[in-house]
Amino acid sequence: GAGVSQSPSNKVTEKGKDVELRCDPISGHTALYWYRQSLGQGLEFLIYFQGNSAPDKSGLPSDRFSAERTGGSVSTLTIQRTQQEDSAVYLCASTGAGAAIQYFGAGTRLSVL
Amino acid sequence: SQKIEQNSEALNIQEGKTATLTCNYTNYSPAYLQWYRQDPGRGPVFLLLIRENEKEKRKERLKVTFDTTLKQSLFHITASQPADSATYLCAPVSSNTGKLIFGQGTTLQVKP
Numbered sequence: 001g002a003g004v005s006q007s008p009s010n011k012v013t014e015k016g017k018d019v020e021l022r023c024d025p026i027s028g029h030t031a032l033y034w035y036r037q038s039l040g041q042g043l044e045f046l047i048y049f050q051g052n053s054a055p056d057k058s059g060l061p062s063d064r065f066s067a068e069r070t071g072g073s074v075s076t077l078t079i080q081r082t083q084q085e086d087s088a089v090y091l092c093a094s095t096g097a098g099a100a101i102q103y104f105g106a107g108t109r110l111s112v113l
Numbered sequence: 114s115q116k117i118e119q120n121s122e123a124l125n126i127q128e129g130k131t132a133t134l135t136c137n138y139t140n141y142s143p144a145y146l147q148w149y150r151q152d153p154g155r156g157p158v159f160l161l162l163i164r165e166n167e168k169e170k171r172k173e174r175l176k177v178t179f180d181t182t183l184k185q186s187l188f189h190i191t192a193s194q195p196a197d198s199a200t201y202l203c204a205p206v207s208s209n210t211g212k213l214i215f216g217q218g219t220t221l222q223v224k225p
Contacts, residue, residue: 004156035215042119042202042217043157056212091156100145100206102213104156 006092006105013082014113021077021108025094032075033102034067035091049075082112115141117216119203125222126193134188134219136203143205146179146186151200193223
C-alpha cells in the first residue's frame with residue numbers, strides 16, 4: 001500500500017480480555033516500530049523489528065505485551081489480560097533499509113473499560 | 114538514562130511571527146536528530162533531519178539547528194500561519210542502535 005496501515009482504528013474492550021492490533025508497513029520497509037501514546041503525552045517506544053535480527057523488546061511495559069512480525073512484513077501487537085492503564089493510542093511506524101525517516105500509521109485507539 | 118526535554122507548555126503566537134521550539138537531550142550523543150509534526154488523531158509526520166556535523170538545516174519556512182555542545186536543537190517556523198498549529202516532536206537518534214527516542218512534544222497554536 002501507499003502508507004502504513006493499522007487496524008482496527010478503534011478498539012473497545014473489557015478489562016481482562018486479550019486484544020490484537022495489526023500493522024501493515026510500507027512494502028519493502030525493513031524496520032518496524034511500535035509506540036504507545038497516552039492522552040497528551042509523547043510517544044513511548046515499545047518494540048523494534050529490524051530485518052531478521054532479534055527484536056528490541058526493551059520498551060515493552062510488562063509480560064502481558066508481546067509482538068511478532070511474520071515474513072518480515074505484517075506485525076501484530078498482542079496485549080493479554082488488558083488493564084485500564086493500557087488505554088492509549090498504539091502507533092506503528094516503518095522505515096526503509098538504511099533510512100532514518102519513520103512513516104507512521106494513523107494508530108489504533110484502545111479503550112479498556 | 115537517556116532523556117529528552119521539550120517545552121511542555123503550549124506555545125501561543127500571533128500569525129506572521131517566528132515560532133521557536135526547544136529540544137534538549139541528556140546522557141547520550143545522537144548521530145542525528147529528527148523533527149516531526151503531529152496533528153490530533155493522526156500519526157507523526159516527518160519534517161526535517163539534521164546530522165551531528167550540521168549546524169543548521171532549512172526547508173521552506175522551517176529551520177533547525179543542532180548544537181552538540183549544548184545538547185540542544187532549536188526548531189523555527191518563520192512567518193507562522195494558523196495551519197502550522199500542531200504538536201511538534203523532536204527525536205534524537207542513537208548512533209549505536211538507530212533507535213529514535215521521542216520527546217513529549219510541544220503544542221504550537223498560531224492565532225490569526
